[in-house]
Amino acid sequence: MANIEPAVVCSQLVRLYGERRALDGIDLTLGQGRTLVVFGPNGAGKTTLLRVLATLLRPSDGEASLLGSDLRKEGWKVRSKIGFLGHQSLCYGDLTARENLSYHARLHGLAEPAKRIEALLDQTGLSGRGDERVFGYSRGMLQRLAICRAVLHEPQVLLLDEPRSNLDPAAIELVEPLIGAGGGRTRVIASHDPAGGLAEADLVLGLRDGAAVLLAPPAQVTADQIGELYR
Amino acid sequence: MSAARPPSTLTAARAVLYKELTLERRAPQTLTAMALFCASAFVIFHFALGRDELEGALASGVLWVTLTLAALLGIGRSFVADREEGGLDGFLLAPAPRTALLIAKATTLFIFLLIVGLLAALLFSVLLLGPTPSASQWASLALVIVLASLGIALVGSLIAGIAIQTRARDLITSILALPLLIPLLIAVTKASAPLLGLGAGTLAGRWLALLGLYDLIFGLLAYALFDYLVED
Numbered sequence: 428m429a430n431i432e433p434a435v436v437c438s439q440l441v442r443l444y445g446e447r448r449a450l451d452g453i454d455l456t457l458g459q460g461r462t463l464v465v466f467g468p469n470g471a472g473k474t475t476l477l478r479v480l481a482t483l484l485r486p487s488d489g490e491a492s493l494l495g496s497d498l499r500k501e502g503w504k505v506r507s508k509i510g511f512l513g514h515q516s517l518c519y520g521d522l523t524a525r526e527n528l529s530y531h532a533r534l535h536g537l538a539e540p541a542k543r544i545e546a547l548l549d550q551t552g553l554s555g556r557g558d559e560r561v562f563g564y565s566r567g568m569l570q571r572l573a574i575c576r577a578v579l580h581e582p583q584v585l586l587l588d589e590p591r592s593n594l595d596p597a598a599i600e601l602v603e604p605l606i607g608a609g610g611g612r613t614r615v616i617a618s619h620d621p622a623g624g625l626a627e628a629d630l631v632l633g634l635r636d637g638a639a640v641l642l643a644p645p646a647q648v649t650a651d652q653i654g655e656l657y658r
Numbered sequence: 659m660s661a662a663r664p665p666s667t668l669t670a671a672r673a674v675l676y677k678e679l680t681l682e683r684r685a686p687q688t689l690t691a692m693a694l695f696c697a698s699a700f701v702i703f704h705f706a707l708g709r710d711e712l713e714g715a716l717a718s719g720v721l722w723v724t725l726t727l728a729a730l731l732g733i734g735r736s737f738v739a740d741r742e743e744g745g746l747d748g749f750l751l752a753p754a755p756r757t758a759l760l761i762a763k764a765t766t767l768f769i770f771l772l773i774v775g776l777l778a779a780l781l782f783s784v785l786l787l788g789p790t791p792s793a794s795q796w797a798s799l800a801l802v803i804v805l806a807s808l809g810i811a812l813v814g815s816l817i818a819g820i821a822i823q824t825r826a827r828d829l830i831t832s833i834l835a836l837p838l839l840i841p842l843l844i845a846v847t848k849a850s851a852p853l854l855g856l857g858a859g860t861l862a863g864r865w866l867a868l869l870g871l872y873d874l875i876f877g878l879l880a881y882a883l884f885d886y887l888v889e890d
Contacts, residue, residue, distance in 0.1 A: 515747070536664050
């Protein structure tokens with residue numbers, strides 16, 4: 428049975444952009460090794476929630492903690508334990524895939540990153556083009572590289588914003604061992620895929636205009652309820 | 659599992675510096691733009707002033723106005739790749755000390771300014787400068803360029819750190835950088851004027867001391883403030 432100590436706790440979490448409440452009083456608790464899937468239309472606050480949990484944005488009010496560390500005061504403690512996959516690859520176009528991963532490995536203080544980098548490139552089918560500059564990559568290749576970057580330091584918590592976008596079915600299979608449920612990591616996933624999201628969720632959060640309008644285990648949520656969020 | 663512990667400031671700064679220099683080597687945009695700007699400005703000054711040769715205070719003014727505006731180009735470009743490709747988020751997600759980014763950015767800018775400053779001084783001596791400086795005057799001018807480049811790099815990195823968080827980045831860079839650079843510009847033009855004049859002009863120690871003090875103050879300010887600027 429998975430450890431159910433909370434990995435993510437949000438209590439009345441608020442994030443403001445100017446006067447707009449991008450997150451409006453979110454309450455949730457997610458156990459370690461569990462997967463939270465966040466649904467909601469564009470602008471609902473999914474990406475903002477992920478960025479707050481990734482320590483890229485500070486909560487404006489309320490509390491957010493990750494692996495027991497208060498993100499407002501102790502974000503630095505958990506950065507090495509977070510793998511973040513956003514809409515951008517966070518890789519430089521004029522560097523090769525190997526150089527990009529090597530750069531991020533050094534920033535994470537990995538002792539011997541070469542083997543890990545080669546293993547990841549091999550696993551994602553990029554090793555043959557690992558010495559090419561990234562600006563020539565297709566969107567799918569870039570997404571695979573971004574996944575390599577996100578899991579490079581073997582984080583305990585994965586924050587994934589539409590992780591399978593731009594990937595073909597074969598590529599989705601390739602990256603599954605890295606970001607799938609099998610890894611035993613705690614995951615927070617923003618998704619627009621009701622069926623796929625419900626299948627991998629331990630907890631479902633529905634956001635609309637920054638507020639949590641749905642928070643329940645997947646067994647208690649129907650695809651229609653997810654669809655309702657988008658209407 | 660790969661052993662990992664947060665990198666030291668120096669390790670992280672070296673990683674960012676290596677990345678910055680590799681990016682500039684692959685796509686030499688900043689140095690090229692700065693050097694081209696200097697060459698163009700000297701040609702314009704040559705025709706606009708209607709003089710074949712300059713000396714003293716006027717020569718110093720023309721040289722440093724040109725280098726200052728070229729520096730603004732470099733400052734404006736120092737976070738472009740990080741902004742457009744998400745590199746700043748990539749850095750902020752890592753457990754690396756934020757000061758490492760300041761050190762790397764300031765060092766990169768310092769290197770660029772030094773290269774452009776020395777090249778521009780040589781070009782200026784060929785195109786516009788009347789008197790031929792002696793070897794000791796060249797050495798003194800090089801020292802002024804080094805200290806000025808250091809000050810501009812520190813202020814520039816601080817300003818670029820502020821500007822990247824705003825929408826009016828280019829405007830913010832000019833609006834904030836130029837007033838902050840005025841004390842430095844007064845010191846460098848005063849220090850350079852005797853070196854570019856007729857006769858055996860020497861470097862005045864007080865202007866050199868002012869430059870050193872400026873670098874120290876802004877170095878400490880940048881160190882103290884940078885963390886707060888790049889964090890949300």
